[in-house]
Amino acid sequence: MTSLPSEATLDPSNWDELRALGHRMVDDMLDYLATVRSRPAWRSVPADVRARLAEPLPLEPTPPAAVYEQFKRDVLPYPTGNVHPRFWGWVIGTGTPFGMLADMLASGMNPQVAEFDDAAALVENRVIAWFVELLGLPAGTSGLLVSGGSMANFVGLAVARNARAGFDIRTRGVQALGTPRLLVYASSETHSSVRKAVQLLGLGDESLRLIPVSSDYRMDVATLRSAIAADRAAGRRPICVVGNAGTVNTGATDDLHAVAAICREHDLWFHVDGAFGALAALSPELRPTVAGIEQADSVAFDLHKWMYLPYEAGCALVRDQVAHRATFTVAPSYLATLARGISAGGFPFAERGVQLSRGFRALKVWMSLKAHGVRAFAQLIEQNVAQARYLADLITAHPRLELLAPVPLNIVCFRYIGPGLKAARLDALNRELLMRIQESGVAVPSHTLLGERFALRVAITNHRSRREDFDLLARTVVEIGDMLAGD
């Protein structure tokens, strides 16, 4: 017999010490979140902190409490900033205190959510069923919690590719001889993750047709229709149209009913990128904005954006569960299932996406939906839309601010306009203005280009924002703008 040294473990030698440390962490983090309004929305990581974080490989242990002290000194004070009530950059959710605690429970329980016979799988399936109902898709629609919108789009488009290619693409590959070019259509305002997915799936940019938008940033459906017809006539094979529920630039939603009708007519897969916009469906008041989403073959959305939950949580829904599973199933011998025991029933989650090993992100979703109730989320989503309209009103009312796009949802694009400033100067001024606002710590908007114009962009997926925060933003933009215009 092999002789073993005395056996080690990563469990603590003193559980009470770790318990005390855990209590301090809970206290500190809740204090951190309760007082976040008093801190800057963002600040750059100082050079001395950067230097301290450039540590050599830690071969020997450091007491857990000392590691935690370093976290508090060098990491916690320099967050992205999205926990702050005036962070509105890109589309980034806030996180919640209760979600944080749920994430701790998930990590401690640490299930492998491939869909063993365990409670975690039941919880995830339940959460998926709830979202199927909320978005109005038919019961039995398949789904999967994923890392976020990029992966959810990838899942939807992977199934679309395989289900509509017209040949066995899993076996033969996209390059199968004698097959036509496969085409995916989406508006020019579509999120870059769709292009990324099309590239990764082996279709290539030449397979992505970007359809222009009208002045409200919604897909020009007539152009879509004629593009499909032209491609068909040329012997190419349209397979999918991506509709947007809330574009990243302006929050525009395509005419999903019209897109759905075109897809039905031509037997195309209808995928909806609803990263944040899909959640508008939770509100009876906003639901008409995304009407037609219930006709999608697949929908991608995030729960860490407009559901405010901590990272990472996205969701992909796929109406045709057979097509869904057929895209991701691989069945090696070590995953063969038995009639009874822990693996009875197989590993359905692994057959709905890229991951085989999967964490329990479903727990924070399940606990948060129950603790807050769906209506609270709907109310907050409505509140963010109202705040966007409030900000748009402030902008419209101010002579030196210009609204640059319609505000159908929660995104406001605008700029400072000084008297007599020319286009190029305006762009440079607003660019500098944005950097100064971020550096001031007052607020974090981000930016985009709209018709070549540099726009300050405020995306409100923040449950901590109040009306006064938008007053402060408008005031600060004007102050900094005036100062820069006077230079």
Next chain:
Amino acid sequence: MTSLPSEATLDPSNWDELRALGHRMVDDMLDYLATVRSRPAWRSVPADVRARLAEPLPLEPTPPAAVYEQFKRDVLPYPTGNVHPRFWGWVIGTGTPFGMLADMLASGMNPQVAEFDDAAALVENRVIAWFVELLGLPAGTSGLLVSGGSMANFVGLAVARNARAGFDIRTRGVQALGTPRLLVYASSETHSSVRKAVQLLGLGDESLRLIPVSSDYRMDVATLRSAIAADRAAGRRPICVVGNAGTVNTGATDDLHAVAAICREHDLWFHVDGAFGALAALSPELRPTVAGIEQADSVAFDLHKWMYLPYEAGCALVRDQVAHRATFTVAPSYLATLARGISAGGFPFAERGVQLSRGFRALKVWMSLKAHGVRAFAQLIEQNVAQARYLADLITAHPRLELLAPVPLNIVCFRYIGPGLKAARLDALNRELLMRIQESGVAVPSHTLLGERFALRVAITNHRSRREDFDLLARTVVEIGDMLAGD
């Protein structure tokens, strides 16, 4: 001006109540982990619990403490079981109490780790640099923390495809006219996630050449060499060889030096799937087992397997950072960067993988490496290997147990052999035996097929296992086997 109702938030109305609940959660979870040995390794979710979890959509809120009580009653008692010292099914890590607390901190701080100017990005880059050093790759090797091994393999193979296709595959797609079939080589023991990646990347099964293994389950390198030559001669284009560092079935490691040499000779991408095996490099004693891994162009491995950290944490390393970034870069206007402010420097993480939104999984890695020290992980990895050898010795020494494969690392494949039992009966008996062991709650091994023989499979990536646990396993297998053989 739009009028707003009084503003809501998902922050608690009473922070002290949530603080008290958080303390209880810490206490309960640490108790749960400290006492895990006294519970069954796994048990099926009872019908009444299933029924309770089949809840309708929660429109209205439930007090957080009540939600937590339901978690404790219906979820926590029915884990996958991998927190238990005798869970050795598939390859699933254990998780750690300290990692659980780090996950809470990450979730509370809730950064969006796309690589803003924030501490989370610095922490992730530091962790990646540490693993580059540990695996012996050159400084400057690029990397990314991902959800796990499946995604890490996908990342490596995506870069391989794009870097070695010989044409602009991002623009033209795999189906570009006049291009040869692209080929990826891997041993027949390779993990199913490689096949999944090859399918998703649009190459198709016809682009995956499975090379047979010798009796030690390592790739037959001579066959690899002749397959590449034959494909070249036939006008096809070999692009990549996948080497295994620790196969999932038996823990075999291919001759990585030999594979690296072939890749250099033919200008092929050398990807190593080291899901758990790569971590053997942490131990000076075991490092020779995976020698050659440092020559890889890309390496995939998990931290939630043989680093014992909570789900999800995998890592992809890519030697050529230009090729890495070229595969995943998409540059929409709303992600254009500015000279200063929060987004100065761009979003490098988003350009190294599928995700744009990314959570702070790096924190648990960083805190755990520091708190435990690399040597502790190396010691535990050695301990698991010693335990595998100990179990193999127990099996070899017992007349009614048969070892079915070499044990080069931490995986033991074996079966019960009753006197005079024929092959078909042996398979059925061991199948039943496995289900009974799982149902008994004593231990969770899983199974695989080795040369058509049904094998009980024990994969030890568990920091809680002790020698006595393997004694109990061997005893229980013999007991149940004898009982079944006597039926």
